[in-house]
Amino acid sequence: DGGITQSPKYLFRKEGQNVTLSCEQNLNHDAMYWYRQDPGQGLRLIYYSQIVNDFQKGDIAEGYSVSREKKESFPLTVTSAQKNPTAFYLCASSLGLAPNEQFFGPGTRLTVL
Amino acid sequence: AQSVAQPEDQVNVAEGNPLTVKCTYSVSGNPYLFWYVQYPNRGLQFLLKYITGDNLVKGSYGFEAEFNKSQTSFHLKKPSALVSDSALYFCAVRGKDTGRRALTFGSGTRLQVQP
Numbered sequence: 001d002g003g004i005t006q007s008p009k010y011l012f013r014k015e016g017q018n019v020t021l022s023c024e025q026n027l028n029h030d031a032m033y034w035y036r037q038d039p040g041q042g043l044r045l046i047y048y049s050q051i052v053n054d055f056q057k058g059d060i061a062e063g064y065s066v067s068r069e070k071k072e073s074f075p076l077t078v079t080s081a082q083k084n085p086t087a088f089y090l091c092a093s094s095l096g097l098a099p100n101e102q103f104f105g106p107g108t109r110l111t112v113l
Numbered sequence: 114a115q116s117v118a119q120p121e122d123q124v125n126v127a128e129g130n131p132l133t134v135k136c137t138y139s140v141s142g143n144p145y146l147f148w149y150v151q152y153p154n155r156g157l158q159f160l161l162k163y164i165t166g167d168n169l170v171k172g173s174y175g176f177e178a179e180f181n182k183s184q185t186s187f188h189l190k191k192p193s194a195l196v197s198d199s200a201l202y203f204c205a206v207r208g209k210d211t212g213r214r215a216l217t218f219g220s221g222t223r224l225q226v227q228p
Contacts, residue, residue, distance in 0.1 A: 035218075041220055043218040045216075097215070098207040099207075104156030104158070
């Protein structure tokens with residue numbers, strides 16, 4: 001997990017609230033990613049960014065938003081429009097897109113109360 | 114479209130025995146292939162990747178994987194399993210020539226090594 005941090009580790013949200021998950025990397029990587037992990041479903045891509053001020057939707061972008069104002073930071077906002085947000089969220093970064101390998105943060109577990 | 118299948122939800126093996134975790138993929142053209150490992154409540158760690166060249170790829174912690182183009186497979190192997198290898202393993206693919214620019218991950222295989 002070295003070089004990429006996520007906070008908080010655990011997050012509780014009431015229904016109807018927006019919450020923002022933090023992801024920071026000091027690896028000087030251009031590309032960053034957000035994934036959602038649910039039991040038995042592997043990782044699903046939410047958003048990714050190849051460079052600052054640019055990002056692309058992944059497979060499950062609805063109900064989520066991101067920004068990439070700095071190279072080091074790629075925060076994810078889970079909006080009230082996301083109907084089932086309880087999950088484990090993983091951020092990753094890489095020098096560029098594949099074949100460069102991705103480095104993952106330790107994850108944030110979001111629970112909706 | 115690109116996809117990955119990990120047909121086994123769980124693999125059980127005795128310590129000291131060889132292990133295999135299976136992965137098959139589907140892409141247009143040639144693939145980039147990866148294996149990652151996840152320990153409980155942690156992020157994923159990179160194990161190895163195939164880009165081109167030698168079909169047998171060696172990675173971290175004594176793991177290796179064999180790329181088989183005709184069978185579209187990239188099975189993960191280790192000659193002698195350790196209890197500490199028990200974890201969740203993910204295979205991932207990206208087509209070299211496709212429009213999709215991000216990896217697609219499989220659903221994961223839980224490896225349980227019994228002492």
